Amino acid sequence: MSKIVKNVEEAIRDVNDGATIMFGGFGLCGIPENSIAALVRKGVKGLTCISNNAGVDNFGLGLLLQKHQIKKMIASYVGENAEFERQMLSGEMEVELVPQGTLATRCMAAGYGMPAIFTPAGVGTEVAQGKEVRKFTFNGVEKEYLMEYAFDADFAIVKAWKGDTEGNLIYRATARNFNPVMAMAGKITIAEVEHLVQPGELDPDHIHTPGIYVHRIFQGEKFEKRIEQRTVRKK
């Protein structure tokens, strides 16, 4: 059975109202922009989105926000999006803020087949409310740790630089970020790539995500790759 889908619409064909979806990316870097645009066009609603950030007002997940397609957002940092802040403070959208390392590790745990992790992040803060706290002596130091559950997502949608028809993926520079751990964590993982190549064209030693984790792959039609903070120095 081929993992190649002919376009983004086919890739997201069964993403329906109420789905829980992980989106790779950090800020606007390494986000699956073709899939986000297609979800906006499809008009699916009531989504639970797991993503480090929530895009900006007119790009990335901000596009889904504008159309009120997100019911709940699970993220670590949402500072760059005024519409997000508005929907959160008004209670239109449910928001779960998760420490960034906890977010990444909850993805990783899902991909590694582990139901939960223990982390010191958030102990003694409101993040710990209602969660099991346990003391461990680790590296000779006794400390409190929070139990955090692995994510349970219907879909993971990731963006890679190169992928082959077997689903093997290679990311480029910091566009890697959450993509590999989310790719491992979806019940169905959809990868959009800048370059789709034939088996044998990628060096097996250089694969970041083994194809076993990827169910559908396609070459994105167009990548805008918008820069959020253009910082430069003079020559």
Next chain:
Amino acid sequence: MLDKNGIAKRIAREVKDGMYVNLGIGIPTLVANYIPEGIHVTLQSENGILGMGPFPFEGEEDADFINAGKQTVTLLPGSSIFDSATSFGMIRAQKVDLTILGAMEVSEQGDIASWKIPGKMVKGMGGAMDLVASAKNIIVAMQHVNKAGESKLLSKCTLPLTGVKCIKRIVTEMAVLDVTPQGFKLLELAPGVSVEQVKNATAGRLIAEGNIPEMKID
């Protein structure tokens, strides 16, 4: 009184040869500009870089190369790239030697609040909770008082916490202070600042013993 760059310059003196250092957004980012010559430091950016370099030259910026503040950056020779789980793995496992970050409030117990003003501003904690929960050595870079003129060094934080009993040193435009069991211990004064001024700007317990030296910056 120091400006932001002055605070960054003073903190740069805390950086030692061979350290792996994570710099937060704002004043901490400026520290990279003032690392003394001859000191080799590797900067960690929690979105997945070890060996972060300066901003790119005009026209050479690349959307795939950003830091944790989403700014375009470059990589130095010998750098490496990794995923977010690995990045926080090395933070949790205390491989990163020094963390420098900003704060809205710090308490005399070393608690820090930096991510939320209930009902007003909610940006999220990003990686700050993970960093403060695990780092061996944390320096807070911040202004001594907020925009309303209220002290940010308190006996107890009023805002939701980022971490508990984790801050050891604070550098502000007025002073260098350590968090001790007795309170904020005044270590150094910025040029032109008196002990009295620091006392007035500090709501928590301040310990000023003996002659407090002036900060060395350059």
